[in-house]
Amino acid sequence: MTKKIVLLPGDGVGPEVVREARAVLEQVGRTFGHTFEFSEHAIGGAAIDSHDDPLPKSTLDACKAADAVLLGAVGGPKWDDPKRKVRPEQGLLGLRRGLGLYANLRPVRVHPKLAAASPLKADKVEGVDILFVRELTGGLYFGEPRFREQLEGKVRAVDTLEYTDEEVRRVVRLAFRLAGPRRKRVTSVDKANVIETSRLWRETATEVHKEFPDVALEHQLVDSCAMRLITAARSFDVIVTENMFGDILTDEASVLAGSLGLLPSASLGDGTNGVYEPIHGSAPDIAGKDIANPTGTILSAAMLLRHSLGLTAEAEAVERAVDDVINSGARTADMAGAGGESLSTSAFGQRVLGAIRK
Ligand SMILES: NC(=O)C1=CN([C@@H]2O[C@H](COP(=O)(O)OP(=O)(O)OC[C@H]3O[C@@H](n4cnc5c(N)ncnc54)[C@H](O)[C@@H]3O)[C@@H](O)[C@H]2O)C=CC1
Numbered sequence: 001m002t003k004k005i006v007l008l009p010g011d012g013v014g015p016e017v018v019r020e021a022r023a024v025l026e027q028v029g030r031t032f033g034h035t036f037e038f039s040e041h042a043i044g045g046a047a048i049d050s051h052d053d054p055l056p057k058s059t060l061d062a063c064k065a066a067d068a069v070l071l072g073a074v075g076g077p078k079w080d081d082p083k084r085k086v087r088p089e090q091g092l093l094g095l096r097r098g099l100g101l102y103a104n105l106r107p108v109r110v111h112p113k114l115a116a117a118s119p120l121k122a123d124k125v126e127g128v129d130i131l132f133v134r135e136l137t138g139g140l141y142f143g144e145p146r147f148r149e150q151l152e153g154k155v156r157a158v159d160t161l162e163y164t165d166e167e168v169r170r171v172v173r174l175a176f177r178l179a180g181p182r183r184k185r186v187t188s189v190d191k192a193n194v195i196e197t198s199r200l201w202r203e204t205a206t207e208v209h210k211e212f213p214d215v216a217l218e219h220q221l222v223d224s225c226a227m228r229l230i231t232a233a234r235s236f237d238v239i240v241t242e243n244m245f246g247d248i249l250t251d252e253a254s255v256l257a258g259s260l261g262l263l264p265s266a267s268l269g270d271g272t273n274g275v276y277e278p279i280h281g282s283a284p285d286i287a288g289k290d291i292a293n294p295t296g297t298i299l300s301a302a303m304l305l306r307h308s309l310g311l312t313a314e315a316e317a318v319e320r321a322v323d324d325v326i327n328s329g330a331r332t333a334d335m336a337g338a339g340g341e342s343l344s345t346s347a348f349g350q351r352v353l354g355a356i357r358k
Pocket residue numbers: 013017072073074075076077089092259260261262277278279280281282283284285286291292293294296334
């Protein structure tokens with residue numbers, strides 16, 4: 001059966017890395033005998049330019065009608081003026097909300113051949129295998145009210161941090177489920193010593209834990225978690241946390257893996273549809289140079305095959321191909337610390353494509 005995949009290349013390096021992931025998916029289709037129907041739509045800054053809207057209705061409608069969505073990244077200096085009413089990032093937030101994608105899965109694994117790409121000592125990063133489950137449609141990025149005002153001669157800005165117990169429950173429950181077939185250990189990260197929403201988060205996680213007696217639960221404050229990620233990352237299995245903490249901790253965790261460009265993600269809700277995207281942004285500093293690492297996006301395509309299309313063998317074929325290519329010594333510039341042969345984005349993508357086997 002034909003599967004509909006919407007591509008949202010977005011801004012900066014987004015189109016460069018999505019191009020490679022699409023080529024890999026096409027190769028999977030040829031190798032395994034599937035038909036994937038691709039359609040490309042505008043989001044972010046590109047959509048502000050073309051539609052005056054970071055998430056045009058036509059884009060959201062296409063994503064709703066698709067089996068899965070593969071996204072590059074949004075944002076960049078062109079749209080960064082703080083006085084702008086509309087920003088590229090609103091397109092991505094609107095898409096996550098619009099599709100009800102409340103959980104963002106961000107696996108962080110250290111490839112043995114890339115341990116030296118990390119600025120951390122090899123003994124701190126070897127063997128790391130963490131699954132972050134980040135809440136994605138609540139918290140500070142969505143809370144209302146948010147505004148700026150003049151108050152007694154000062155400028156005052158307000159954001160709102162808000163969670164309901166139900167929002168916490170569903171994402172924590174997913175984290176426990178995902179921990180079952182892994183090492184059965186969930187670390188719930190919060191700032192319960194200071195923040196009310198975190199106290200609700202901790203209480204709710206403790207309550208949900210009763211449904212999963214064979215999985216261990218520990219609570220950790222976000223500040224010491226940030227430190228433990230550097231000093232003892234192997235001690236983590238599944239980490240579940242709220243939207244902004246998860247956003248920040250996963251960029252930090254990418255340093256363990258060796259590069260932000262390596263890490264994939266899956267944004268999931270209750271159905272099978274999902275948005276798959278690398279965890280990095282639009283990387284304006286390297287955009288247009290054919291040097292971005294497409295691995296995070298290619299591995300996101302593997303997650304798409306597994307979670308939205310139910311194609312496990314195909315997902316494994318992509319992951320194996322990436323492994324083989326890295327084992328062969330192929331690198332992009334950001335992985336140079338691990339030695340090997342430095343390739344362009346497109347040359348690296350071609351190597352992965354060539355390594356897809358049934
Ligand atoms: N999901 C998304 O679309 C996200 C968008 N952004 C947006 O991206 C723009 C730039 O944000 P930054 O803070 O610079 O974060 P960024 O993630 O774009 O870049 C941070 C650093 O990582 C490097 N990097 C990122 N992706 C890479 C790749 N594939 N290969 C090699 N190196 C890579 C960049 O060159 C840069 O040095 C902003 O407009 C921001 O709002 C940021 C994060 C997520």
